[in-house]
Structure formats: structure tokens, C-alpha cells
Amino acid sequence: MLVSYPALFYYDDTDDVKAPYFVHFPDFENSATQGDSISNAMAMGAEWLGIMVSDYIENDIDLPKPSDINRLSLVENDPFKDDEEFESSYNLEKSFLSMVTVDVAQYLGSQEPIKKTLTIPRWADKLGRELGLNFSQTLTEAIAEKKLQA
Numbered sequence: 001m002l003v004s005y006p007a008l009f010y011y012d013d014t015d016d017v018k019a020p021y022f023v024h025f026p027d028f029e030n031s032a033t034q035g036d037s038i039s040n041a042m043a044m045g046a047e048w049l050g051i052m053v054s055d056y057i058e059n060d061i062d063l064p065k066p067s068d069i070n071r072l073s074l075v076e077n078d079p080f081k082d083d084e085e086f087e088s089s090y091n092l093e094k095s096f097l098s099m100v101t102v103d104v105a106q107y108l109g110s111q112e113p114i115k116k117t118l119t120i121p122r123w124a125d126k127l128g129r130e131l132g133l134n135f136s137q138t139l140t141e142a143i144a145e146k147k148l149q150a
Contacts, residue, residue: 001104001144001145001148002102002103003102003148004101005027005049005066005067005099005100006026006027006067006069006097006100007023007025007049007097008023008025008026008072008074008095009022009038009045009096009097009098010074010078010095011090012089013090013091014089019035019036019040019041020036021034021035021036021037021038023041025049026072026077026079027064027066027067028064031048032048033047033048046100049102050102050103050106050107053148054107057104057144063148072097108140113136
């Protein structure tokens with residue numbers, strides 16, 4: 001169950017910075033992670049997004065609608081643009097916007113299972129068995145997908 005949100009990747013030119021890529025998701029409050037390279041920043045962004053989205057689902061919090069990446073700006077959507085105490089050292093030529101995608105199922109899999117009894121039509125049982133479906137996993141994924149589309 002894939003989820004995608006736009007992220008702003010700001011590159012910090014300062015010499016003493018160990019993780020020069022700061023990652024911000026404008027659709028989530030207080031979203032921040034960092035990376036020491038583009039690939040590491042993308043991985044850290046995906047990890048952050050997976051944890052956050054799974055937390056929203058588990059706590060029945062409505063997920064924000066992903067912003068249109070074409071309407072975002074590194075300058076206008078800078079999370080620190082109105083912070084007078086923060087002096088930006090970002091190099092906008094090396095900064096960029098990108099969609100970050102994560103499989104949320106990887107982050108939802110650690111819950112304690114609860115036994116449920118359900119009834120499905122005979123044809124669905126037969127077809128599911130022919131396809132080798134794990135009925136519990138299929139139902140779990142369908143419930144999470146409904147939440148994501150709500």
C-alpha cells in the first residue's frame with residue numbers, strides 16, 4: 001500500500017554540517033529529517049513518512065491531502081521563512097523538490113493480531129484460495145487502503 005507525498009530537500013553549504021540535506025514535508029506539521037547524501041535523504045524521508053502515516057492510521061487521524069508538487073516552492077514553502085532566529089544557509093541551486101513514496105504496510109505490521117470471524121460469499125472463498133490469498137493480510141490491506149483514500 002504505497003503512499004506518496006511531496007518533500008522539499010534543502011542543501012546546506014556550511015562546511016561543518018554532517019547531514020547537509022534537510023527534508024521537509026509541507027503537508028505535515030513539524031516534519032523534518034536529514035540525510036548525508038541525496039540517496040540517504042530520500043531513504044530518511046521515506047522512513048519518516050512511513051512512521052508518520054502509520055501513526056496517523058493507527059490513531060485514527062485524518063491524513064492530509066498531498067499538495068500538488070507543481071504548486072510548491074523552495075522559497076515560499078520554506079518552514080523557517082518566518083523564523084527571525086533562523087538564518088538560512090541553504091543553497092537553492094542544490095536544493096530540490098521530489099515526491100517521496102513509502103509502503104506503509106511495512107510500518108503497520110507490528111500490531112498484536114486480533115481474531116475476527118467473518119462471512120464471505122462462497123465464490124470469494126473459492127477464488128481467494130485459488131489465488132493463494134492470505135485472507136487476513138488482504139483484509140488488513142483493504143482496511144488501511146480505505147483509510148488512505150478517506
